[in-house]
Amino acid sequence: MTAQTVSPSPARLSRHGDFRLLWIGQSSSRLGSAITAVALPLVAVGTLDASTMQVALLQAAVWLPWLLIGLPAGVWVDRLPRRPIMITCDVAALLLFVSVPTAAWLHVLTIEHLLVVALLAGATTVFCETAYQVYLPSLLNADQLTEGNAKLQGSEAVAHVAGPGAAGLIAQLFGAVTGLLADALSFLISTVCLLAMDHREPRKSPPAPRKAILRDITEGLRFLVLDPYLRVMAAFGAAANLALVGYQAIWITFLVRENGIRAGTVGVIVAVMGSGGVIGAFLATTVARRLGTARGMLICQTGTAPFALLLPLTGPGARLSLAVLGGIAVSTGVVASNIIKNSFRQTYTPRHLLSRVITGMHLINYGTIPFGALLGGFLGTVLGLRPALWFMATALILSTGIQFLGPLRQHRDLPTMTEPL
Template sequence: MTSTGDAAPTRRRRFGVLRQRDFRLLWIGETASGLGTSITGVALPLIAVVVLRVDTFAVGLLAAVVWLPWLVIGLPAGAWVDRLRKRPVLVAGNLVSAAMYASVPVAAWLGALTFAHLLAVAAVCGVATVFFSTAYHAYVPAVLDGRDLLEGNARLQGSEAATRVIGRGAAGLVADAFGAVSGLLIDAVTFVVSTACLLSLRVREPVPAAPARGDTLRRQIGEGLRFVVHDRYLRPMVMYGALVNLALMGYQGIQIVFLVRTVGANAATVGGLIMAGSLGGIAGALIATAVGRRFGTARGMLLLQLVTGPFALLLPLTTPGPGLLLFAVGSFTVGAGIVACNIVLGGFRQSYCPPHLLGRVVATTMMLNHSTIPIGSLLGGFLGDLLGLRPTMWIMAGLLAPCSLILALSPMRSRRDLPGASEPRPAATVQGSQTK
């Protein structure tokens, strides 16, 4: 009798939130979609270079178009998502992306594929991603109890990091065996799998309240933006995320050139070193829940960032031979710290924000965080040409290393755990955020 009683808790601890049917389906669908997206991240520029033979600027333009929708429609998308049930938005986003990605191999097989077609696919799928990502982050709390959000986000982030490793490797194999355009067909299939999982969920999502009379889209966008800007926890988190993305993209945009031309690494070595960062992301997902429970979500996150951030300074120290280990260790540790931080902050945002504002808060924070990505890429390339690759790596690593001080100087420094619900605002602030 004793052994039977002990077995159930052990099994619950072993499988955790994956024992819950709805979350398991959500996780399977997102993992499948993440695998396809990772393949597409390599396949799309590969098609542009190998099949259409475009120049370097065109490849950069293709990458920029993917992120542009966040800057253009990120804020209104959050307001729209808050007005709608989330699952239909997720299904629509999946089906649009599946159709667009499937159109590329079809056009290639018909001899009608053009670069304009690729740009259109990237733009439309970028818009679908904005809506999907916003609705997805707002939908997870409907599937999981608040106590399980940290573990659930760790599972989702862990699978995302793992599929990033597998997908990038699989993309090259698929391209060699079946042609570059076949990778997008695989991605289209994974979106269909994700849709099937979403449609199989049993959770009943409450219907959002209808907007009050005079509650315009512009006012709703302003309400979400003010909530983020005036909140003493969300504001430093957004500042931290934006600065980290600026520094990350600043060195990631030139790291391959740095490794090849300055360090002298071959293609296989470069692939392994880049993979180290993704493997670090998996490690970060594995330790995030344990660290949060052991030290507290606020204290544990700060500790991880203070410890892992300075490892970025190993990257510009990379030299041929044994010195390559510096890049691997730096990428692995920085990747682990950032993914662990994303898990904690994602769970905090989902439990902290009022449900009727969650879509707008997610869209606002992601838009602000993503706004520095193209800036970082351009800055890294500009400084690389102006100052050289290694000095630019030093500048970007030096910018990334102390970013955790933004969090350390915020109100969370005095807390063990991040708050579970938004704190009362001063009367003037509350009145300013109302939409009536």
């Protein structure tokens, strides 16, 4: 194996027309999704008077499709053109999110409707997220991937700052359901950008029969499980996401009901907490270059997780600053380490296995998210919201120990290519 080093790309992506369109489209849909991440719980809490567990179920429904269809989706993405997949998913998501304000205006909106929208929107995300991550290496050269991932993750981090603030403002002025129209508009913009791209992938082979699909799923999982780097990353991601989503599922309910925070202020708090993602995206390439990709990723993850202990200390007034500090630190580490991890996975995994390895890792990483959301809702109901936050923050810190079970701690840099299994 050779070590992965990060250096500036010789071809600036600002001059890459198709990447600019992909970047604009993805940034737009990420912004819309960030608005919905706040608007949907606010609709449930403010409009439908949902319980803590019902709000947690909404969060679980968004991620459940990774468990249900994640693996076969990876095989289909391998065998179908990725850009049409993304276009189809954007159009479907647009229609789903338009249905919520429409139902509200007709006075027929229910929590069941929100759950169905969350579940089906999550299904579109499974296909779109997988297709986009596999499409990117075909669009860019290998030496452009780190910069490309940093730009995309950076705009996503900006969306996590702007989106919640916009959602809170929209909810305050026009009602939370109106925020979902902004998400629908974002998917329209993404669709237009994808249609305008000139890049075309090679024609794919026709979909495989059922036995071939099972064989291909097994092949991708075998590669993932046997590889010492990827399996540790997947295991850590699963444990960390369980804890992260466990507190995120009850966070807005905690701010509104435990601390009496108004919808507009909730959006601002969540936005500022997410600003750490912008910092992480900005620092990721520098951290990887100066500290090494393996060492930098470990430092980003283990050095920021303890700040999650500030979240359950949050209270009205000056104590809101604890939420801001804790959220900024945690999101900085998460985004920076994700950029390094994604670039490593895209250059390290054989191209013909990439979508199956991505969905395999997502199945493990995201598969714990519905359980984390349900666990957060259960603990918030049984123990109370603040004790549940303490439990999840502690679990996040403990999860970082998984990274030291494999070869990551032994090297400065991650490898760039696999050895035969």
